Amino acid sequence: MPAPSRSITVLGAGILGLWQALILARAGHRVRLVEASEEPFADCASLYAAVMLAPDREAENAPPMLRQLGREGVGLWKGFYPQLKANGSLVVAAARDRGELDRFARRTQGHRLVDAGELANLEPDLHDRFTAALYFPEEAHMPAPAALAFMLAEVQRAGVEIAFGQADAGDGADLVVDCRGLAARDALPDLRGVRGERILIRTREVKLRRPVQLLHPRVPLYVVPWDEGLYMIGATLIESDEAGPMTVRSALELLGGAYAVHPAFSEAEILDLGAAVRPAFPDNVPRALVRDSGRRIYVNGAYRHGFLLAPVLARAVAAYIEDGTASELVVTSGL
Known part of the structure; x- marks a missing residue:
């Protein structure tokens, strides 16, 4: 039996936050996306990304698991973003x-x-x-500004409530998914x-x-x-x-x-x-950290892999919220 719909606040409207909001809304949750900047992407590291979906090239300096997860990310982008340039x-x-x-x-x-x-x-x-x-x-690429604008439009189309220029911490929500990047370092000191x-x-x-x-x-x-x-x-x-x-x-x-x-x-x-x-975390691997008895999930550490792994992380978090499914990207130690 599927888990009941929840009220979820996603903090941060970079590439991680946009994918989290989209997947959670499509899963039937009531999602509010909160961004501190007043204009979309005004203070967003994602805007400066080259957006090369390159799991094979990134394997030079990345743990082996990232290559397979990165290939999943490429596949998810190919099925989602029509303007993706899949030219290798x-x-x-x-x-x-x-x-x-x-x-x-x-x-x-x-x-x-x-x-x-x-x-x-x-x-x-x-x-x-x-x-x-x-x-x-098998690799692909896309311009960051166009991809982010497309993502934001899809999030809006999915029925997500979006609040720009807000400092809402999501205290009234059933669950908070925190995608604020370095702004979350007060809770994640190893960033x-x-x-x-x-x-x-x-x-x-x-x-x-x-x-x-x-x-x-x-x-x-x-x-x-x-x-x-x-x-x-x-x-x-x-x-x-x-x-x-x-x-x-x-x-x-x-x-x-x-x-x-x-x-x-x-x-x-x-x-x-x-x-x-x-x-970035010490090992340069992004992950979702479950805290506060499961009421808050920090999705962070994107470093070089934000666009590549954002859809994979979003699916992993949605699966965990649905039925507690664990994965190598969802860390529950210290829950």
């Missing part, structure tokens, strides 16, 4: 850094090595730029901030269909094609809680890396230089 991704390296490409190949799965000829077929604008690449055909910086540029001189990750011993980066000639260049990873403007050093490194991918990026317009601080 490429990993390249300069000829002098071929050892980096070989090392990356050994530490990841789901790819095949392509030579210069096949690379030119996949991305004609990279013709003569690189002698080989790793092609990850830390990881600063990421990125540059948004526009050019008509380069046409890429899929993300390109450039391996470099010092400054690895990625170039992600959005729409209408827009590209996101990212991203530095700095162990810091500082959310201030991008540094000159980071800008030079990112722009220099983009030039290494294709010299025509040197003529691109710079539209925005931004930085955000993302929450």
Whole structure:
């Protein structure tokens, strides 16, 4: 027999909170989504994400379970978001850094090595730029602003009550799902901030269909094609809680890396230089922590995997609320 409908308050309207609100509303619960900022995504680290759904590439530095869960996340996005760009991704390296490409190949799965000829077929604008690449055909990407706007519209369509510019803690609800990121550090002291910086540029001189990750011993980066000639260049990873403007050093490194991918990026317009601080647990794995005798669930630690695992986390939390189903993403110790 299904569990009765509950009154649930979701705190935080980033990618984690949006997915939680949507799945819980579709499960029949009465959901209220509360966001402290007055405008959607005004203070949201999710807006700065490159949104590469890349479980195979992320496996280089992630626990094995994240690869399988990430593949589930890609599948959920493919069945949900019609504008998802499922063109795979490429990993390249300069000829002098071929050892980096070989090392990356050994530490990841789901790819095949392509030579210069096949690379030119996949991305004609990279013709003569690189002698080989790793092609990850099952990966996907999407622009963060469009994806977040779509999610918000779907949450509204599901009947969720949305309150912007509110500091409501959900005290009157049966259950609170807290997705506030670093703002929840008063209750989750092991959270830390990881600063990421990125540059948004526009050019008509380069046409890429899929993300390109450039391996470099010092400054690895990625170039992600959005729409209408827009590209996101990212991203530095700095162990810091500082959310201030991008540094000159980071800008030079990112722009220099983009030039290494294709010299025509040197003529691109710079539209925005931004930085955000993302929450991470010590092991960099996001999870849902059940507290207060099951009345509050903290969904946090998204770090690099927010968009990828948000739908998986939402399903896991919904299953736990429904019948207490445990999973590797739902932690009940200290309940």
